[in-house]
Amino acid sequence: MADTTLEPTVVALLDWQGRLVWTSREVKRRELGLAAFEYVRADQREMAKAAVEAAVTRRKQFQMQVVDEFGDHYRVWVWPLDSPDVAVCALAIHVPEELALLTSREQDCLKLLGYGVSPTKIAAQLRIGVSTVHTHLRRAREKLKLPSLEALISFAARHCGTFSSSPMEHAVEAAH
8 A cells, every 4th residue: 555644855955056055854875066956867857957947047936746866756846045055945755656657637637636626626627527537536546556535635635736747747837
């Protein structure tokens, strides 16, 4: 069964070039002074670098889903700071890799469920039947090995409310 406890988070402060200045906890093989985006899987580095650069230059907040070089999945929020030494704050929350097992439609349903949208409204928003929504949610629950609908709702609220349908998707501006 998937763990339903809150996963650890890491807060990192970056300088104007995107180098680690400080982290909230010891993270495996992370050294201060190295570019934070270098720790992201090679095929996602440009996306991560672009998000940090946009926070620095355009003063915009961004959210992205990344995989690190060890295969761990994270949802990361990046936002600008106003300090001579620290330009960016990044909040990274570990998300279960099982999310990659879900189809894009199952992810869409969980994302809306995570925001508290009812199955009827999910169906209307996605232009599918309510029974199809229930099928997607049941299959997602089974794939995630969650014991109940309540566990699925809790999981969705923590891990899917802002989960993008593709981990490879370019960084998107945070909506909220």
